Each structure stands twice: as structure tokens, then as C-alpha cells.
Amino acid sequence: MKAGKKTKMIYSVGGGKGGVGKTIFSVAFGTLLAREGFSVALVDLDLGAANMHTCLGILKRTPTIADFILRKATSLEEVLIETSQKNMQLISGSEFVAGMANPAHWMKLKIMRHIKSLPADFIIVDLGAGVHFNTLDFFSMSDRGIIITTPEPGAVMNAYSFLKGALFRKLQSVFKKHPEIGPIIETETKRTDGDKSFSLEWLAGQVRKIAPDMLPLIREIELDFNPALIVNQTTEGHKHVLVKNLLTLCSERLGITIEHTGNLPNAPAITHYLLNIPEFLDTLHGKPYHDALQNIADKLVSLAEIMAHESQIKTDFSDEEVEGIISFMDSLADTVFSGTDRNRWKLRMYFKPSDVVDFLVSRGIHHEAFYQ
Structure with a gap:
């Protein structure tokens, strides 16, 4: 993994449950990329409880994304701040501002546009916990979503709920105005009877009957929805059956394939470095975490280069x-x-x-x- 080819990639890091290590992973992943010579922008979109800056030892976090939302800054690029790591900048979250955790739809679209225009090779967006529409929308805007979970029952089921919510949200955004497909998806999102019939394959069967010309869109969503799964706090030699069950659930219940990109080891010593995650990566205690993360980063970057090559579409816009x-x-x-x-x-x-x-x-x- 070396900087060279210009590859712009946006990763959104989610998971549904708080405390599974999303923010620590985001900072550590960005640190490794920056040390390889890539330009990196970290974006803290946990609008209700931002803490990415603390993992970098940044106490004075001005400006913040609140300055952009409140129109004190005209672009997100204006609120980028330097970090201790060369090549890595941060758009920090802010302390509580009324209404900021739930921005208006037009502001959400504006944030998305400005994130995509940030001057960086890799943009890593740290999302809040839960399956709120804003979180799911920010997850879907990325080139690649990353799901972080731990091998615990609650975390794994929350990861599944997050993936299901993200898929439904994507389907809603594509078909919400279609007079026949839209109502089908809306009905499925509101089911509480435990009906297990829904999957992309099932939906394709319904679409084939009522609007066969829409089938290519279903296929496109199936190919495009490809989050990477990373399991944090794992124990060496332990078979994580719950994670295998999660992959099976996604395949059989939703009709999607999730790539299990890798595991990160349990690292109790990391609690002593919560104000400086980059420093933790350089310690003896942090070496197992660093090495596992390096393998994951290599996989993600390799795929990013392939995706960038395949998506070089020219338009007639100047x-x-x-x-x-x-x-x-x-x-x-x-x-x-x-x-x-x-x-x-x-x-x-x-x-x-x-x-x-x-x-x-x-x-x-x-x-x-x-x-x-």
C-alpha cells in the first residue's frame, strides 16, 4: 500500500451500536493511510456526540462542522484543521447545538456535496450509533461502507439491523416515487410480524411481474451495496459463530453479500491511549492491532484502486x-x-x-x- 496513483475514496464507518470501536478504527485507519503518503480527511459526523478529536489529542477544536452548518463557513474545506499526523486533517464535530444532530434535508445534501469535494485521496467519515435516517443516508453516500462490530450478541444483531436499514433506505431513495414498487418497499419496511420473505431476490421477482424495465436497477443496487465487515475486540483462536451467522443472515434474509475484510484483536492497553491513538499504533502493546489493521487497510486500498479505475466516467460538464x-x-x-x-x-x-x-x-x- 503506497501512495502514487491518485485515488479518491470516501469511506463511511458505521455499525449501529455505540462502543464497538468505530472512532478508534477511523482514526487509526486514517493514520496508516497518511503515513503511506496519502492525503486523508477525517470527518466526524457523529453530530450528537462527536469525539474523534479526542482520539487525536486535540483540545481546541475550532473551527468545527457547526460553523459550516450555521453558515459561519462557506465550505467544509474551510473548517479542516491540522492533526499531529502529516497528510491528515480533521473536520471536527462540535459540542451540542440545538437541532444539529438532525439537519434539514437540504443541509444534509449540502454536507454530502461538500464532503465529496474535499481535497484528499481518502475521506473517512465517522458516523454516530443507531439507525437514524441521517446516519443511513451518510453511510450510503460513501464509495464503500465499513461496518464495525464486536463478537457479542447485541453488537452483531445491531450490525445486522444497521445493514438492513441501510439497504431499505437505499431502496426507498431509488424507488420512492415509483407508483408500484415504492408501496411494496414501504410496506416491507413497516413489517413487525417477523415475515422473512424479503430479500433482493424476492423484490426482483415482484419487480419482474409489475415493472420488468426496473430490474437492472435492482441488479445495480445489489452490486453497489457491498459494505466491508470488520470485527473488533476478537480473541485469537476463538471461533466467532455469531459473525458467521451475521454473514448468513445477510445472504439468506437480505440477498446481499458482505465481505468479512478482517478482525482486530482485543487490545486492553488502548484505553491508556484514548487521547493519542496514533501513538498507540507505535507501541509494543499496539503492534498486534497495528499489524491486523495494516492487512485490512491493504485490502481496502487495493479494492479502492480497482473501483477508481472502473468508475472513470467522463461527462460533458466543464x-x-x-x-x-x-x-x-x-x-x-x-x-x-x-x-x-x-x-x-x-x-x-x-x-x-x-x-x-x-x-x-x-x-x-x-x-x-x-x-x-
Whole structure:
């Protein structure tokens, strides 16, 4: 794993349950990449309980992502701060700000756009616990999702719930406006009777009957939804049956294949380095964790290079046009969605992406790539 080819990759790290080591993994993974010469941006999107900065020994964490959300900064790049590691920067979370844990839909889209434009080879997004829509959406925006769990019953079942929620959320985002497929997915998301019939294969069977032209989209989702599973706090020589059961559940119940990318050993000494995870990687106690993480990082980066090569799709947008569209969307959010009077509130409630498309069409923008 060496820096050389320019490979931009966004990883979102989730898991459903708190305390399984998502943040420590994110910081340690970023540290290894930075030491190999890659430029790395860490993004703390645990908007309710951010703590990535503490793992790097950063006490004064200004600016933070709150400055961007509250419009004190015009871009996420403006709130990047340096860390102790060369080549690695951080967008820190902030202390509690009312409403920040649940940003409006337009702000969530804006955050997503700005994350994708950060000047880094690898962007690692640390997500909060739980299966809230915002968390699932941020997970889905990445090039590769990473699920962290421990070999404990509660953590494994939470990981399964997270994966199921992320898959359903992705299906909803694609088919929510389809008059026949949308209601099927909506019904399945609300089931509480333990019905085990749903899987991508089952959904494909339903789609084949009512809208066969949509089948390629099901296949595309199946190929695109490929999270990596990393099991933390493992014990050498111990067979983790629960993890095997998780992979089987995903395959048989959901119809998706999850790659078990690797295990990280239980490392009790890490508790003494919670204010400096990079330093832990250099200690004798941290060597087993470091070596296991290195193997995982090598696998993730190798696949990233393959994915980057396969996704080099050219569009007919010039750089100026791309910047123009992004600026338009940002200014629209600032002008249309700011304010608290009744008319602006109604716009926030009823504004739809299709309205933006209509506006762009009226201005003569007809690029097919934009609508995709």
C-alpha cells in the first residue's frame, strides 16, 4: 500500500451500536493511510456526540462542522484543521447545538456535496450509533461502507439491523416515487410480524411481474451495496459463530453479500491511549492491532484502486459549469431556506429536487449527466 496513483475514496464507518470501536478504527485507519503518503480527511459526523478529536489529542477544536452548518463557513474545506499526523486533517464535530444532530434535508445534501469535494485521496467519515435516517443516508453516500462490530450478541444483531436499514433506505431513495414498487418497499419496511420473505431476490421477482424495465436497477443496487465487515475486540483462536451467522443472515434474509475484510484483536492497553491513538499504533502493546489493521487497510486500498479505475466516467460538464451548479444549489439553500416567516417555512416543507430541475431547464441546462 503506497501512495502514487491518485485515488479518491470516501469511506463511511458505521455499525449501529455505540462502543464497538468505530472512532478508534477511523482514526487509526486514517493514520496508516497518511503515513503511506496519502492525503486523508477525517470527518466526524457523529453530530450528537462527536469525539474523534479526542482520539487525536486535540483540545481546541475550532473551527468545527457547526460553523459550516450555521453558515459561519462557506465550505467544509474551510473548517479542516491540522492533526499531529502529516497528510491528515480533521473536520471536527462540535459540542451540542440545538437541532444539529438532525439537519434539514437540504443541509444534509449540502454536507454530502461538500464532503465529496474535499481535497484528499481518502475521506473517512465517522458516523454516530443507531439507525437514524441521517446516519443511513451518510453511510450510503460513501464509495464503500465499513461496518464495525464486536463478537457479542447485541453488537452483531445491531450490525445486522444497521445493514438492513441501510439497504431499505437505499431502496426507498431509488424507488420512492415509483407508483408500484415504492408501496411494496414501504410496506416491507413497516413489517413487525417477523415475515422473512424479503430479500433482493424476492423484490426482483415482484419487480419482474409489475415493472420488468426496473430490474437492472435492482441488479445495480445489489452490486453497489457491498459494505466491508470488520470485527473488533476478537480473541485469537476463538471461533466467532455469531459473525458467521451475521454473514448468513445477510445472504439468506437480505440477498446481499458482505465481505468479512478482517478482525482486530482485543487490545486492553488502548484505553491508556484514548487521547493519542496514533501513538498507540507505535507501541509494543499496539503492534498486534497495528499489524491486523495494516492487512485490512491493504485490502481496502487495493479494492479502492480497482473501483477508481472502473468508475472513470467522463461527462460533458466543464469545471466552470460544475462550480456554477454547485454555487447555484448552495445559494438557493441559503436564500430560499433561511428565515422563519410562513412563506419561507412553506418553501422548506414543499421544495422538491424536481423544482430545481425545472429551474435549470428554464435556464437552458440540459446535461443528461445532471439528471443522473
